Amino acid sequence: MMEVDTLLAKKIAGEITVSDNPGKNLRKWREIFGIKQYRLAEFMGISTSVVSDYESGRRKSPGIEFIKRYIQALIELDEAKGGPVVKKFSKDINIDAILDIREFLEDVPATKIKEVVKGVIVVNKNIENMHLGGYTVIDSIKAITELSESDFIKLYGLSTNRALIFTKVHMGRSPMIAIKVTKPKPTMVVMHGLKPDEVDKLGIKIAKLENITLMVSTLEREQDLIKNLRSINS
Structure with missing residues (x-):
């Protein structure tokens, strides 16, 4: 060890x-x-x-x-x-798909996450009273192609009350299907790499069924996404 x-x-x-x-x-x-x-x-x-x-x-x-x-x-x-x-x-320290993972000093309003990622909410827009304990930034391609079901659980860090933030997303179907067939579930999912109106309909349906807030980051660069997230509660 x-x-x-x-x-x-x-x-x-x-x-x-x-x-x-x-x-x-x-x-x-x-x-x-x-x-x-x-x-x-x-x-x-x-x-x-x-x-x-x-x-x-x-x-x-x-x-x-x-x-x-x-x-x-x-x-x-x-x-x-x-x-x-x-x-x-x-469990998560050697997973290549994890680009960044943090537990906040104290729970952070979901509205703050929305602000720093320049998010547009697609599903479950009422986040005024939602607070999150951390986030994980994930390379969606590596996550889908390399992670087993048991590996996927490791994305949650110390708490499921967090945002799973997927980069390099083209449609959003695969990350949501992976979330659908595994337990536990995150409080929020943020997708980066596509426009809000490009999110797959099945992905939207899964978010609604699982009561997960689904958001799209409109930031252009992945590095800016991570940089902005790291500025929270630091």
């Missing part, structure tokens, strides 16, 4: 170091790992108040050495419990 540990540590460190709110990101990951503040501090050999001050932002941004120690402590404490979180992340 050492390779997975290293990849996961790099993922967490990268997210924290580029964040506008590193303390909040530290706390988010500690809570994802399900580790109490006092237990983490004890393992790191520091006082609980030091951890609290960094997480709350009362101390200036933590240095890279503190971040490394913090992350390593999370992983080692998790492995002492059998590694449930590390194993969860190991």
Whole structure:
């Protein structure tokens, strides 16, 4: 599991170091790992108040050495419990079809997703009270041609309450059929690479039957889509 540990540590460190709110990101990951503040501090050999001050932002941004120690402590404490979180992340860490995957610091209004992807809603337009816990950006061609049913489930990260965002979409039928025949289901699907009036009728029907909000991103470039999504709640 050492390779997975290293990849996961790099993922967490990268997210924290580029964040506008590193303390909040530290706390988010500690809570994802399900580790109490006092237990983490004890393992790191520091006082609980030091951890609290960094997480709350009362101390200036933590240095890279503190971040490394913090992350390593999370992983080692998790492995002492059998590694449930590390194993969860190991499921998606080597899937080529996943272009980007994030869990938000706190749930984000679906209207914010719509804004940053310049979305046009095709199905289930009432999203005013909808909040999402994360997103996964997926290369639709690789997903359809390479992923098994069990692999497809790995697209959901830590929660199904998320947006699955498919790129390189031509009609939208294949991603929706894949969602139809697998469980669980996402709260929202965003398609990139086609126009709103080009979405396949069967794809629309499936979204309605499964009560999934279906949206089309009107951004031209895939890299802009990912860049805009990464700006959310960071």
